[in-house]
Amino acid sequence: MKTEQKPLQSGYGPDTTAREVLAGQDLSGKVAIVTGGSGGIGLETTRSLAGAGATVIVGARDVAKAQEALAPLKNVEVFRLDLADPSSIDEFAAAFRNSGRALDSLILNAGVSFPPTIKDARGLDTHFATNYLGHFQLTVGLWEALKRSGNARVVALSSIGHMTGPIDFDDLQFTKRPYDKVVSYGESKTACALFAVALDKRGREQGVRAFAVHPGAILSGLTRHLSNAELAAWGVIRNEDGTLTSAGGFKTAEQGAATSVWCAVSPMLDGKGGVYCEDVDIAEIVPSDSPLQHGVRSWAIDPASAEKLWAISEDLLHLPHGQAIPGSRD
Incomplete structure (x- = not known):
């Protein structure tokens, strides 16, 4: 049954932290993968899940740096994963499959924002390729492990x-229109939301549910490619030592990780999926022209757009249509 895109009145809110979400839960025996799990909200996601007893596998481009950041934590493993490199994705997925373990939670956390290089080696838009398509490929590679969980x-x-x-489906790679980094980033994140819709449709009969998450505004490493003037427009100042300060309106990393963790393990979401969540609840749908910095716009949860994007993704990865992740397409 399709989950309604409507708040559950979860009792949590924007100030809730990941540890508060997990209070009293024992995740011993559970296995999670967190991409980009060694910095920012990814690190807090890893820390919270591992602290509750889960084994957490972190995918990171710089393994040594990630191992250093994660050294104080127990139950954490680190493997190389570069979402802009298809061979790296295949190697990461194969290594996990070969371990024979079931995968209970796959948190697609890694991403880029406003990178200096706007095209990857394949000529694809960097935002789209890294934030969305790489994660699509990874999920396909891990599908059997997710199914093995029975409740992933x-x-x-x-x-x-x-x-x-x-999404402008006629110009995904900005070959016809002038490149706009804000639009590029936004479309990649719309793609992530649509991915949850299409994936949940295929996975729900196989014991795999999917969710899209807006973590909230966080002062993280994703801002490093923004100029001082661009940061100032958001009320953020870059200090001489590189740290950032703001007048408010931003979540801490612990608060930013809360919705990801909630979607990954909360019993409140048993039997649910295919929805966009924020502030540790299912988000409300808001009008397309709303200026509000919350809620989900209809185009990000549109089933027809989700199916169209899925088919395009199969083409880009040279996967036979309908065979990447077989499942319900009703």
């Missing part, structure tokens, strides 16, 4: 950036 969840990090507009 996939959490795709989207963003309020999706409000910039729907």
